[in-house]
Amino acid sequence: MKTLKITAIALIAMALLLLTAGCTQPATNTTVPIKEIRIGYQPSTHQMAEITAMAKGWWQQDLAPYGVVNVSDKVFPSGPPEMQAMLAGELDVAYVGAAPVLSALTTGLDAKIVAGVNTQGSDLVVRNDLDYTGPQSLKGTTIGTFPPGSIQDTVLRDWLKKNNLIPDKDVFIKGMTPGDAVTAILAGKVDGIFLPTPSPSTVVNQGKGKIVVHSGDMYPNHTCCVLVVSGKLIREHPEIVRQIIRTNDKAVAWNQQNLDEAAEIYSTKIGANLADVKASLKEWDGSWASDPNVIVEPVLNYAKIQYELGFIKKPLTKEEIFDLTFYQKG
Secondary structure, three states: OHHHHHHHHHHHHHHHHHHHHHHOOOOOOOOOOOOEEEEEEOOOHHHHHHHHHHHOOHHHHHHHHHOOOEEEEEEOOOHHHHHHHHHOOOOOEEEEEHHHHHHHHOOOOOEEEEEEOEEOOEEEEEOOOOOOOOHHHHOOOEEEEOOOOOHHHHHHHHHHHHOOOOEOOOEEEEEOOHHHHHHHHHOOOOOEEEEEOOHHHHHHHOOOOEEEEEHHHHOOOOEOEEEEEEHHHHHHOHHHHHHHHHHHHHHHHHHHHOHHHHHHHHHHHHOOOHHHHHHHHHHOOOEEOOOHHHHHHHHHHHHHHHHHHOOOOOOOOHHHHEOOOOOOOO
């Protein structure tokens, strides 16, 4: 009788233990799956990886295992309006110049740079009849480039200042879309343009201008485009962020090995002249590169330049700009 009593007590104790254990199990992951990824990009060969990955179906294919049902992309004429769209919650991922990101971060953008996209790759093109002998020969001219706060505007203004020229006084800078800038120099409405590839080649191939300075000569090894993802994606779906970087790298590798076909894909998507695209890839001084660790210093320098130019109201730290935890070499 005593043995039965002890056994019953033991069974009750075990049942209570199991019940308690069940109540203290970790809660299941309640993160809402993300069904759609929206990518912003610009009509530049700097961002060919995004275009190739979309055309090949790699974005859809690579992100499907993470529950993504649809991947869409949207083209923007330059970085500032693209960052406005991201601020409005219309984009999850952006291929964009590093400089517009800084402006957006100071006005509340919840996002980080997680990888690089390309370095250098823009050109100063002037009219054929302009006798360019150096920066000082630009005095009194009007140069069309991307809007204030863009990479091209930032690099151009900094270069002019370093060569003792006052922007908007000695050299007039006109913020424009790439299409409007090309149209302006073809029509003789501006004296030069400073744009990313392939726009400079378009002007040269039509016999309306000549490349006189590469952006790498203005600012050696400068960062241009970067890969930006939303803070929400970073916090809730880090595995998707890692895959986005891997897919970008896959597209870069494919482009490098299949340059002519990549140029055809780009030309079809953007509506650009194929000969201009191929020429730009031979003439540019840029390169595609993903490692964000090597662009930290140039981007922090952009922040300093933009602060001095009055484009941003406060300096930004490395931690405010980057999340370097996602990129893995190899």
